[in-house]
Every structure is written in structure tokens, then in C-alpha cells.
Amino acid sequence: MSISNKVTDKLKRTLKSPLSVLFLAAASFLDTFLFFIPSDGLLVATLLASPQYWLIAAVSITAGSVFGSLCLAHVVQTYGLNFISEIYPSLETSSTWLSAIHFFEKYGDPAIFLTAISPFTQQPTVILAALANIPLKEIALWLIAGRFIKYLFIAYVTKFLPEFIKRIPFLSKEYSKVKN
Secondary structure, three states: OOHHHHHHHHHHHHOOOOOHHHHHHHHHHHHHHHOOOOHHHHHHHHHHHOHHHHHHHHHHHHHHHHHHHHHHHHHHHHHHHHHHHHHOOOHHHOHHHHHHHHHHHHHOOHHHHHHHHOOOOOHHHHHHHHHOOOOHHHHHHHHHHHHHHHHHHHHHHHHHOHHHHHHOHHHHHHHHHHHO
């Protein structure tokens, strides 16, 4: 069983508890810092089981995601790209990395916001922002704005329009996993 499935199973067991939003924040932190937990799907799963927590869940997952990203940015600013290359050996040759470089060059600092609000992985953009020596406060502000809008939208739709989730491409797969 993959780590992602273990986390999802653990979350399903604790979904009815208010503690599930803390678990959601921790999972989002790990997802942002380590690339392996489907945060969008975990948010949907949490809210399908406990829709009353929709607003606190959006805040919680935003906080975890932003904190994870800031930790990643701090590590990059402290140890440089070589350290990140050791953790993610194929990063620099991946299509995601190359796209992030192009995107960051084209849009500059607002690329952080645009990535944060999108369904795409934000780690490459955070790494590039850190390498460009953008202050952590500025990175945090872009991330908070983008992630909160994204997660508030997902939380709202899950709470008030759960059938609509099946029509959102990056959430439909996660929805079907949770409903099974």
C-alpha cells in the first residue's frame, strides 16, 4: 500500500473528528515539502465526510501548504539547488521543472500566485522563487493568496455543490476514489 493510500485510509477513519482538519494541514505540509500526498483529494474526502468543517478545512490546508512551501524555500535559500537535486534527483530534467522555469521567467513573482491557485504542483515555482532570492515574506503572501482562493473554492464546492466536483478535471479522479 502506498503512503498516499495509507494517509487517505487514516484520514477516512478520522474524518468525523474536528482533528481531521489538523491532519489535513499536516498532510498538506508534507505534500508541499515532499511531493507525495494528494491534498486536493484529501480536502474533498474530509469535506464529504464532515461538510460542517468546510471553512476551517480551507484555512487549515492553506496553512499547511504555505508552511511546507516556506520550509522548502528556506532550505533552498540556505543550501542551494544542489541539496534539492539530491532529494529530487530527476527534478532538473523533468518537464514540470522546465515548464516552471519558462512560466517563472514569463510572469516573474506573480507566477507564484498563478501556480498556487492552479492544480499544478507548486514546488518547482517555489524553488525558483527561492533561488531568485525573493524574500520568504513575499513568497508567503503570494502563496497565501493563491492557495486560500483555490482551497476555499474547492471547500465551498464540496460543501454546497458536491456533484459539481465530478466535473472539475483535477478533482473528479479524487472524488471517485473517495466515493468508493
